[in-house]
Amino acid sequence: MTAAATPVSNVRPRAARRLRGGSIGLHTVVIFLMIIWAVPTVGLLLNSVRPGTEAAASGWWTAIFPPYSFTFENYAHVLEQSNIATNFLNSLIISIPATVIPIFVAAFAAYAFSWMEFPGRNILFVVVVGLLVVPLQATLIPILKLFAGWGIAGTFLAVWLAHTGYGLPFAIYLLRNFMGSLPREVFESAAIDGASPVTAFFRLAIPMSVPAIAALAIFQFLFVWNDLLVALIYIGAVRPDNLPLTVSIAGLVTSIGGGTEFLGAAAFLSMILPLVVFFALQRYFVRGIVGGSVKG
Amino acid sequence: MEERIIYAIIAVIGVPAALITYIWGTEQFLRIFPERVKPRLRPWLWMLPALGLLGLFLVYPMIGTIIASFQNHPGTAWVGLDNYGWFFGSADALSALKNNVLWLIFLTLLTVGFGLLVATLVDRVRYETAAKSVIFLPLAISMVAAGVIWLYMYQYKPPGAVQTGTLNAAIGVAGVGPIPWLQVQDFSVNTFMLILVMTWMWTGFGMVIISAALKGINPELLEAARVDGANEWQVFKGIVFPLLVPTIVVVGTTMIITALKAFDIVYTMTGGNLETDVIANLMYKEMFRFGQFGRASAVAVVLLLAIVPIMFFNIGRFRAQEAVR
Numbered sequence: 001m002t003a004a005a006t007p008v009s010n011v012r013p014r015a016a017r018r019l020r021g022g023s024i025g026l027h028t029v030v031i032f033l034m035i036i037w038a039v040p041t042v043g044l045l046l047n048s049v050r051p052g053t054e055a056a057a058s059g060w061w062t063a064i065f066p067p068y069s070f071t072f073e074n075y076a077h078v079l080e081q082s083n084i085a086t087n088f089l090n091s092l093i094i095s096i097p098a099t100v101i102p103i104f105v106a107a108f109a110a111y112a113f114s115w116m117e118f119p120g121r122n123i124l125f126v127v128v129v130g131l132l133v134v135p136l137q138a139t140l141i142p143i144l145k146l147f148a149g150w151g152i153a154g155t156f157l158a159v160w161l162a163h164t165g166y167g168l169p170f171a172i173y174l175l176r177n178f179m180g181s182l183p184r185e186v187f188e189s190a191a192i193d194g195a196s197p198v199t200a201f202f203r204l205a206i207p208m209s210v211p212a213i214a215a216l217a218i219f220q221f222l223f224v225w226n227d228l229l230v231a232l233i234y235i236g237a238v239r240p241d242n243l244p245l246t247v248s249i250a251g252l253v254t255s256i257g258g259g260t261e262f263l264g265a266a267a268f269l270s271m272i273l274p275l276v277v278f279f280a281l282q283r284y285f286v287r288g289i290v291g292g293s294v295k296g
Numbered sequence: 297m298e299e300r301i302i303y304a305i306i307a308v309i310g311v312p313a314a315l316i317t318y319i320w321g322t323e324q325f326l327r328i329f330p331e332r333v334k335p336r337l338r339p340w341l342w343m344l345p346a347l348g349l350l351g352l353f354l355v356y357p358m359i360g361t362i363i364a365s366f367q368n369h370p371g372t373a374w375v376g377l378d379n380y381g382w383f384f385g386s387a388d389a390l391s392a393l394k395n396n397v398l399w400l401i402f403l404t405l406l407t408v409g410f411g412l413l414v415a416t417l418v419d420r421v422r423y424e425t426a427a428k429s430v431i432f433l434p435l436a437i438s439m440v441a442a443g444v445i446w447l448y449m450y451q452y453k454p455p456g457a458v459q460t461g462t463l464n465a466a467i468g469v470a471g472v473g474p475i476p477w478l479q480v481q482d483f484s485v486n487t488f489m490l491i492l493v494m495t496w497m498w499t500g501f502g503m504v505i506i507s508a509a510l511k512g513i514n515p516e517l518l519e520a521a522r523v524d525g526a527n528e529w530q531v532f533k534g535i536v537f538p539l540l541v542p543t544i545v546v547v548g549t550t551m552i553i554t555a556l557k558a559f560d561i562v563y564t565m566t567g568g569n570l571e572t573d574v575i576a577n578l579m580y581k582e583m584f585r586f587g588q589f590g591r592a593s594a595v596a597v598v599l600l601l602a603i604v605p606i607m608f609f610n611i612g613r614f615r616a617q618e619a620v621r
Contacts (some may be wrong), residue, residue, distance in 0.1 A: 005331075006383060008571065026417060026420060026421065029417060029420065030414075030417050030418060030421055030427055033410075033413075033417075033427075033431070034412060034426075034427055034430045034431070037430050037431050037433070037434065037496065037499075038430050038433075038464065039449075040434075040445045040446060040448070040449050040462070040496065041433060041434070041437070041445060042447055043445070043449070043462055044441075044444070044448060048447065055460075056460070057458070058458060058460060059446070059458075059459065059460045059461070059462065059465050060460075060462070061462075061465070065444060085580070089300060089304070090300075092304070093300065093303050093304050093307050095306040096307050096308060096309075097306075097311045100311055100312055101311055101315070104312065104315040104316075105315070105345045105346045105349065108319055108342045108343065108345065108346065109342065109343045109345075109346035109347075111342060112338075112339040112342035112343050113343075116335070116338060116339040116342070117335070117339075118339040118340070120334065121339075124343075125609060128346075128350065130603070131350060131354045131355070132550075132553050133553050133556065133557070133599070133603035133606070134354045134357075134358055134599060134600070135557050135559075135576050135596055135599055135600075136557070136580065137576060137579055137580050137583065137596070138358065138361045138592075138593070138596035138599075139353060139354065139357035139358070139557070140357075140358060140583075141357075141583070141589070142356065142357040142360045142361075143352075143353060143357055144498070146352075153500060156303055156307070160307075160311075161349065161352075161353070162353060164349055164353075165349045165352060165353025165354060166353060168346055168350055169350070169354070169613075170550070172346060175493070179544065196323055197323070197338060197342075198320055198322075198323045199321060211508065215504065215505070215508070219501075222436055225438075226436075226437070226438035226439065228438065228439070228440060228560075229560075235613060246438050246440065249438070249441070250440050253386045263441070263444050264444070266441075267437065267438070267440075267441035267444065267445075270438060270441065271436055271437055271441070274436035275436055278395075278432065278436055279429070
């Protein structure tokens with residue numbers, strides 16, 4: 001109704017939303033789901049600002065009602081751990097290239113899979129997708145031996161490469177699905193106009209794939225930032241000073257033993273950056289990740 | 297510290313620059329070849345970094361794993377199918393296999409189901425971003441932290457004591473329980489409790505991807521159906537859902553793979569005890585705790601074989617998709 005009254009423009013009128021609703025029932029269900037999903041985290045957050053003795057004696061919800069006894073000593077304790085700042089920096093140094101490298105490498109491969117003809121293309125792509133299932137744990141020992149042989153065990157380079165290798169199947173799968181569904185005519189006319197594949201890639205394929213790349217960046221960053229196993233195995237024993245934040249948080253659990261209130265504080269400190277990244281990038285991918293599904 | 301700053305600079309500037317230079321360099325390199333060879337050579341140069349890294353980090357160790365699965369544990373002698381014989385004769389291994397089937401079915405159904413439900417519902421409310429952020433948030437939490445969060449949820453104190461665990465306190469209000477959630481083996485209750493933790497974490501994944509596909513559907517299409525008198529349910533069933541199917545398949549496939557590889561939550565919350573073990577944790581235990589590389593490798597190969605049907609399904613879907621392109 002209002003859609004007809006709105007002048008034609010790129011801005012979608014509110015009334016032309018995909019699905020209509022707005023009943024009490026809808027809001028009840030949505031808010032109920034939000035509460036269910038938020039409760040576990042809120043519980044930990046509240047316990048992280050309560051004194052350890054109280055958190056052990058009563059449930060987190062008692063903190064909502066008076067008498068209030070909030071404290072930041074758990075956070076202070078975690079921050080006083082002298083290596084936490086170093087670990088934070090290490091996590092950054094590990095996560096940024098381990099997100100950037102697979103995106104570039106996967107984008108090159110996905111572009112070749114989408115828009116270049118070569119024998120065995122489909123079979124090779126299927127093999128790549130098949131590699132999605134290789135359990136990480138099965139690769140640890142052979143790779144560690146290899147790294148030791150090359151003398152890069154314990155270095156950032158080792159974890160960058162490892163995370164890239166492990167992240168590539170999903171990255172190629174996602175980007176190939178998206179790039180492959182971009183309109184063929186765009187690339188054909190670019191080729192007729194004499195654009196080289198490199199130009200078409202950087203000028204057309206990449207800008208058009210921003211939603212998929214943003215989604216991929218978020219997922220890969222989260223996987224790497226939250227990774228414990230890869231860092232522990234490839235850096236662990238050799239260069240403890242290069243370890244990321246997750247390892248020191250896991251260390252808090254074992255060293256304090258039962259001091260879960262410190263863990264809550266540490267967990268929240270480690271969540272800050274991933275949340276910033278999520279909120280910063282989410283607007284880029286609201287318009288669509290899986291291009292193949294929207295061709296209709 | 298200085299070394300670290302240099303690393304940081306390499307990380308932020310050097311790495312992307314090197315990769316862009318590489319792909320630009322391939323075109324310069326191709327100039328030395330005749331025109332007719334170029335298109336044949338080009339795709340391989342574009343795929344070279346990906347294929348090299350995949351080969352090194354996934355294919356090479358996997359071949360090593362397959363070979364090791366036919367050897368004894370120090371890798372000094374061939375033992376034929378002994379390691380597989382152990383797997384299919386061990387009650388623990390079969391229980392892990394059964395649990396993985398539960399994971400596969402329920403984690404996939406729950407994450408896809410909730411993801412679809414949330415994506416569809418929040419599309420109609422004004423606080424969509426807030427709602428999506430709340431559902432997505434758990435995915436930003438590390439498995440270690442998630443494990444601790446849920447130990448609080450499932451915490452059990454003997455009857456009569458103050459229940460500090462959220463779930464037991466909640467059912468206590470209704471006069472039920474307390475129930476030691478992670479210890480109840482009947483009907484695999486404890487395994488289901490672990491699956492719920494992963495559902496809580498991964499619903500955001502399904503939601504984000506399905507929601508993105510939903511945004512891509514042309515609203516005029518739906519408006520037309522409404523003008524023709526279709527109600528909301530008919531619009532969803534007749535138009536929205538069919539258009540979402542390819543996306544749902546992508547999410548479903550990813551979740552099946554996640555379920556088969558489930559490890560961290562089991563490792564942190566129960567350690568695989570009390571009949572909650574899964575294949576990936578079984579493999580980890582055989583490899584790093586018992587030093588049984590041969591057996592661990594056999595477990596890994598079983599996991600790989602379990603995925604073969606899904607691979608074939610993917611091939612079929614991929615072919616069908618290519619056919620309409």
